[in-house]
Structure formats: structure tokens, C-alpha cells
Amino acid sequence: MSSKDLAGHLFRLRNIGLLFLSKAGGVLVGIVFLPLFNRLLGSESFGVVAVILSLQAFLVMLDLGMSTLVGRDVAAHDNNTVLNPTRIWLNAEELLTVFYVVIGAASVGWFFVFGTNHLSLFSVLSAVLLFWSLVLQNTVQAVLLSTASYMSSALLQIIGVLVRAALTALALMYLSPTIEMFLGVQAIVSILHLLACRVRCKQVVRDRGWSLARTFELENYRKLLNRSLPLVLFGIAGAAVMQLDKPLLSYFMTAADVAPYYLAGAFCMTPIIVLAGPLAQYFQPLIVGGVARRDHKYTHRMVGLFSASLIIMTVFPTLFLWLLRGPIIEFWLRDQKLLDIVVGYSAVLLPGVAIGAMGYIPYSLLVSKQDFRFQAGASAVLTFVTLVLVGIFAEAKNVFAICWVYTAYHVASSIMSFARALYLDGISVYARQAMLYCLAGASLLLAVCGIRLLN
Structure with a gap:
């Protein structure tokens, strides 16, 4: 070098x-x-x-x-x-x-x-x-x-x-x-x-x-x-699906019931906020510039670095948090009344949130092509389905089911973004490159969590 x-x-x-x-x-x-x-x-x-x-x-x-x-x-x-x-x-x-x-x-x-x-x-x-x-x-x-x-x-x-x-x-x-x-x-x-x-x-x-x-x-x-x-439309859908679950819960349940769910969400979003978010902020402008200049060698290198960095900085920290979620949350909250509830919600949410973070890569590619209409339509449909399910389970007072709904949402969102990026000329080659990294990272994450649950 x-x-x-x-x-x-x-x-x-x-x-x-x-x-x-x-x-x-x-x-x-x-x-x-x-x-x-x-x-x-x-x-x-x-x-x-x-x-x-x-x-x-x-x-x-x-x-x-x-x-x-x-x-x-x-x-x-x-x-x-x-x-x-x-x-x-x-x-x-x-x-x-x-x-x-x-x-x-x-x-x-x-x-x-x-x-x-x-x-x-x-x-x-x-x-x-x-x-x-x-x-x-x-x-x-x-x-x-x-x-x-x-x-x-x-x-x-x-x-x-x-x-x-x-x-x-x-x-x-x-x-x-x-x-x-x-x-x-x-x-x-x-x-x-x-x-x-x-x-x-x-x-x-x-x-x-x-x-x-x-x-x-x-x-x-x-x-x-x-x-x-x-x-x-894309912003409304994304903001609604990530934030309107708490008001829906508070409508059907008490405000006090919302608190552990909110705390679990804050805990599980840590890998995205702390690690995936900054990586996306750094690499997205570089990828946008590379695609705009049609600099294939540079864009290929940036997508590879982004993908490898994102997998390392989300999958392994998420595994650490998932495996040690009990003592970590106990130290964090210092509230025995909420502990078991927050730990239970976090066990469901953490893997889905990590896989959702992988969607930052195809999203950056789609932004470079200004492919906003597809993102808006797909996000609107996914949000509608998710919030309908949240409303149904909130009325039934089943918060664990809502956690599973959001895990499915994060996974589906990443898959849809990758599918669109693979379809578009000019960025499909970069999407294939990134998808290999993400498949490896998601497989490792799900395998470790599955083995631990079976044991």
C-alpha cells in the first residue's frame, strides 16, 4: 500500500x-x-x-x-x-x-x-x-x-x-x-x-x-x-411506520403501557443510530457523486467499503446486545418492574432492526438515480400493511405481536430496496455486489440467534 x-x-x-x-x-x-x-x-x-x-x-x-x-x-x-x-x-x-x-x-x-x-x-x-x-x-x-x-x-x-x-x-x-x-x-x-x-x-x-x-x-x-x-409520500410513510405505533398503542392502552415499548425501541435502534447512521451519512454523498460522474471504479470501491463496514458495524454489535440484553438492560434501566418486559420486546426487535439497517446501501444507490417514485409507492404499501396490523394487535393488547410485525417490516423494507436497485440500469452491478455482503451478514445474525434460542 x-x-x-x-x-x-x-x-x-x-x-x-x-x-x-x-x-x-x-x-x-x-x-x-x-x-x-x-x-x-x-x-x-x-x-x-x-x-x-x-x-x-x-x-x-x-x-x-x-x-x-x-x-x-x-x-x-x-x-x-x-x-x-x-x-x-x-x-x-x-x-x-x-x-x-x-x-x-x-x-x-x-x-x-x-x-x-x-x-x-x-x-x-x-x-x-x-x-x-x-x-x-x-x-x-x-x-x-x-x-x-x-x-x-x-x-x-x-x-x-x-x-x-x-x-x-x-x-x-x-x-x-x-x-x-x-x-x-x-x-x-x-x-x-x-x-x-x-x-x-x-x-x-x-x-x-x-x-x-x-x-x-x-x-x-x-x-x-x-x-x-x-x-x-416516502417521508410520510417512513415516519408513520416508525413513529405512529406509539400513539396507536396509547389509544388502545394506557400511557404507562407505552413506556416499556418505547424504551425497548430506543435500545434496539442503537446499532442504527450509532453505527449504521454515520456510515450512511458518510458514504451516501460519495456514492451519489460517483454515480453522477459515471466513475465506475470509484463507485464500486465506495459500495464495497460501505457494505463491508456496515456489516461489521451492525451485525457484531447487534449480536453482542442480543446475547447480553438482560444484564445490559438491567444496568441501563435500574427498574425491575420494566426489566422483563423490555428484555422480551428487545429479543424480537433487535435482529429485524439490524437487517433493516442493511437497506441503507440500496437506498443510497436509489437516491443517486433519483428513483423516488418507486420508493414512495413501495413504502406507502408496506407502511399501510404494517400500521393496520399494529392497530389490530394494539386493540388486542398484544405488544409482542407488534414487535414481530416490526421485525417483518424491517426485513421486507431491505428486500424491496435491493430488488429495485437490482432492476435499475446503472446501479444493478453495485446492488449485486452489496447484496452478497448483506446475505452473509444476515445469515450469520439469524444463525447465532436461532442456535441460542434452540439451546
């Missing part, structure tokens, strides 16, 4: 390490702060907060497809596919702000007409501001990642997440352990975090010589919305 190749590998590892670091804040929140919030608020109030956090994740995913379009266009800029890559970011911010003004007005109207059992008007407005600021943060992160500003992205992410969680915990401990306090502090810190992110993003844009001039032309918004329509 030449010194140039070695330097390239070390530089790549440093950048991926920074993205792992950016997810460390979310992990610490899950490990340290979620159980603390549960104790401070009590099971009933925390159940309400769990539903709000699920709605938050739903709306962050439902960003009208803007973060995907922004990231894709900025990453492909060197191929001259976008004349001004900054314009889409600024236009996306404006559209999302208008969208949340509408959501805010609708939420206030709902409050005055129907009221809520657990939330005040202050809580409703705080929640809307929190959701808006987090969605706009996503578009800023898309710009930073697509311009390879990994250091800025990582530091802003981890500092913002940890400061928001820590200040919320302090406020609950020393001021008032209420839902109003939780949402108020979360909203204020998140808005300040957004402002800091935008300052750094503007510096990066100026350094590249891109214009920050705003253009309020209706035609630009129309084109952006037209491109985003399939992604809106």
Missing part, C-alpha cells in the same frame, strides 16, 4: 469517526437521560412525553423530502447538475417554515376546539417550535455533510443534543418536573442550536464561493415542491 493510499484510508477513518462521535450524544441521551426523565416525570407523564418524542421523530422525518434533496444536490454539484446548490437549502428552509406556521395554527385551533388531556397551550406551542427547529437543523446538517464538513457537523450535533438533554434534566430536577417544563426547555435550546448551526453552515458556503442571496421566486418553490412530492 502506498503512502498516498494509507493517507486516504486514515483520512476516511477520521471522517467516519467524527460522524460516530456526532451520534454519541443521542446514545448518551438514550442511556442516561431517558431513564432519568422516566423517574423525574413518572410513568404517566413520561408516557405522554414518549408519544411527543415519537411525534417529534415523525415530523423530523417528514421534512417534505427537503434534507434528501438538499444533500443530493449539494453532493452532485461538482457534476454541474445544480447551478446554485445553496439556493435549494434556503428555499427549503422557507418552505418548511411556512409548513410549520400552518401546523402551528392548526395545533392551536385544535387545542381551543377539542382541548387535550395532558397538554397546555404553552406545551403545544413549545412542541411546534421544537419540531420546526429540529427539521431545519436537518437541512443544515445535509449541507455540512455533503460538503464534507464532518468536524463542524459532529461537534455541533453532539454539543447541541447533550446540552438540550442536560438543561432539560436540570430544569425538571430543580424547577418543575412537568411536561410544560420539559417542552419549554427543549424548544428554547433547540432554537439556539439551530442558530449556531446556520452560522457555521453560512461560513462553509462562503468559503466555497457559493452565493447566499435569497431569491423569492414562485417558480423555484414550484420546481422544488414538484421534485419533493414522491419524497413527501
Whole structure:
């Protein structure tokens, strides 16, 4: 290996390490702060907060497809596919702000007409501001990642997440352990975090010589919305299937019943959030750029590295968590009342979540081809079937069955994405390459879990 190749590998590892670091804040929140919030608020109030956090994740995913379009266009800029890559970011911010003004007005109207059992008007407005600021943060992160500003992205992410969680915990401990306090502090810190992110993003844009001039032309918004329509459906479907299970459960069961299911989901998503997510953030812009340039050798290498890295960084950690889930969850929760329930749910969910993470590879290939319509249609059908089954089992108060439904969803989602990528010209060869890695990883995971269960 030449010194140039070695330097390239070390530089790549440093950048991926920074993205792992950016997810460390979310992990610490899950490990340290979620159980603390549960104790401070009590099971009933925390159940309400769990539903709000699920709605938050739903709306962050439902960003009208803007973060995907922004990231894709900025990453492909060197191929001259976008004349001004900054314009889409600024236009996306404006559209999302208008969208949340509408959501805010609708939420206030709902409050005055129907009221809520657990939330005040202050809580409703705080929640809307929190959701808006987090969605706009996503578009800023898309710009930073697509311009390879990994250091800025990582530091802003981890500092913002940890400061928001820590200040919320302090406020609950020393001021008032209420839902109003939780949402108020979360909203204020998140808005300040957004402002800091935008300052750094503007510096990066100026350094590249891109214009920050705003253009309020209706035609630009129309084109952006037209491109985003399939992604809106895709985002609605993805956000709904991942987040609406908790509100469905709370409708048929008590808020306290939602808490162990929410905690199990948070535990099982760790391999994706911490390990698979950063890898996808790093490799997706590179694969998009490679396909756009028709650089087959480079794209082949990036897909191979992505596939091997993803299998190593998800399958083995998932096996570790699955085999030692009992003592790990006991140490994490320190709550014997919830322990057996959370451990049982996690045993079902973990393998499916890991296989679902493998879908990041064909998804990156499909994004490079802007194959959004198929993804939207397939995701909508899969989401509909999944949520219907969730509703049926929630009414029957069978949470274990819901865990099996979500395991099947994750597996089916990956299979559908691979099938589509194998079908499309220009990326099918890369999909076949990645599929061999994923089949090996999934086989190992299922074999170990199956052998352990039989014993």
C-alpha cells in the first residue's frame, strides 16, 4: 500500500469517526437521560412525553423530502447538475417554515376546539417550535455533510443534543418536573442550536464561493415542491411506520403501557443510530457523486467499503446486545418492574432492526438515480400493511405481536430496496455486489440467534 493510499484510508477513518462521535450524544441521551426523565416525570407523564418524542421523530422525518434533496444536490454539484446548490437549502428552509406556521395554527385551533388531556397551550406551542427547529437543523446538517464538513457537523450535533438533554434534566430536577417544563426547555435550546448551526453552515458556503442571496421566486418553490412530492409520500410513510405505533398503542392502552415499548425501541435502534447512521451519512454523498460522474471504479470501491463496514458495524454489535440484553438492560434501566418486559420486546426487535439497517446501501444507490417514485409507492404499501396490523394487535393488547410485525417490516423494507436497485440500469452491478455482503451478514445474525434460542 502506498503512502498516498494509507493517507486516504486514515483520512476516511477520521471522517467516519467524527460522524460516530456526532451520534454519541443521542446514545448518551438514550442511556442516561431517558431513564432519568422516566423517574423525574413518572410513568404517566413520561408516557405522554414518549408519544411527543415519537411525534417529534415523525415530523423530523417528514421534512417534505427537503434534507434528501438538499444533500443530493449539494453532493452532485461538482457534476454541474445544480447551478446554485445553496439556493435549494434556503428555499427549503422557507418552505418548511411556512409548513410549520400552518401546523402551528392548526395545533392551536385544535387545542381551543377539542382541548387535550395532558397538554397546555404553552406545551403545544413549545412542541411546534421544537419540531420546526429540529427539521431545519436537518437541512443544515445535509449541507455540512455533503460538503464534507464532518468536524463542524459532529461537534455541533453532539454539543447541541447533550446540552438540550442536560438543561432539560436540570430544569425538571430543580424547577418543575412537568411536561410544560420539559417542552419549554427543549424548544428554547433547540432554537439556539439551530442558530449556531446556520452560522457555521453560512461560513462553509462562503468559503466555497457559493452565493447566499435569497431569491423569492414562485417558480423555484414550484420546481422544488414538484421534485419533493414522491419524497413527501416516502417521508410520510417512513415516519408513520416508525413513529405512529406509539400513539396507536396509547389509544388502545394506557400511557404507562407505552413506556416499556418505547424504551425497548430506543435500545434496539442503537446499532442504527450509532453505527449504521454515520456510515450512511458518510458514504451516501460519495456514492451519489460517483454515480453522477459515471466513475465506475470509484463507485464500486465506495459500495464495497460501505457494505463491508456496515456489516461489521451492525451485525457484531447487534449480536453482542442480543446475547447480553438482560444484564445490559438491567444496568441501563435500574427498574425491575420494566426489566422483563423490555428484555422480551428487545429479543424480537433487535435482529429485524439490524437487517433493516442493511437497506441503507440500496437506498443510497436509489437516491443517486433519483428513483423516488418507486420508493414512495413501495413504502406507502408496506407502511399501510404494517400500521393496520399494529392497530389490530394494539386493540388486542398484544405488544409482542407488534414487535414481530416490526421485525417483518424491517426485513421486507431491505428486500424491496435491493430488488429495485437490482432492476435499475446503472446501479444493478453495485446492488449485486452489496447484496452478497448483506446475505452473509444476515445469515450469520439469524444463525447465532436461532442456535441460542434452540439451546
